Amino acid sequence: MQGKHEIEVEVYDYDSITKNDLIGVTNIDILPSLNKDTQIELFLQPQKEKKEESFKNKIETISNNNDQKLGKVIFNMKYISEQEYNDNFEKEQIRKKKLEQERIIAKELEEKRIIAEEQSRLEKERILELEERVRKEALxxxxxxxxxxxxxxxxxxxxxxxxxxxxxxxxxxxAGEESKQTTVAKSTQNYDYLNEEYELLYDPSVMQGKHEIEVE
Incomplete structure (x- = not known):
């Protein structure tokens, strides 16, 4: 970092055809956020170029943070040591591994629950079918x-x-293949078939479980 204690922030307007347009820049010292989550709110500043002794172009950012009508950039920042970062990274990896193990266990339990519910449903259906068959046989x-x-x-x-x-x-x-027909009445919507009696043979062996006679 060559003695620099700030991070630089640049905001661009994305352009898919030509190069992106720089809206504004700013910078912020990182020390105030040491071990502290800090909300940062900065006005964007324009850039200007100046020539050094080497005649190379260098971007110089306006040091103050006045409103230049370019907008703001807002973010949270925390500055921590490398050791703390590594410790946090290791803890995060352990946490993710634990979560993954818990997810796998939860998935296995859910699959077992679904299988158990399906087995229970099938068993209930089997019992109901058996009860229905017994009832039908009795009937x-x-x-x-x-x-x-x-x-x-x-x-x-x-x-x-x-x-x-x-x-x-x-x-x-x-009744199955058996049928009987009355006489034909003439020109009427109401009729009594007097003295007409019929007998239908009912044979369960040919009725295929049907218990009704059909009337047409």
């Missing part, structure tokens, strides 16, 4: 092979289907 056992007797058949308030005239309704009962 199916009540449906024995026999005959369904149908009588006192009638229809009421049927929707009109023909443009002209009334319906000619009849009723069909189905």
């Amino acid at each position: 199916d056992a009540q449906y024995i092979k026999g005959y369904v007797q149908l009588r006192n058949i009638s229809v009421r308030n049927l929707k009109k289907m023909d443009l002209i005239g009334k319906n000619d309704p009849f009723v069909v009962f189905r």
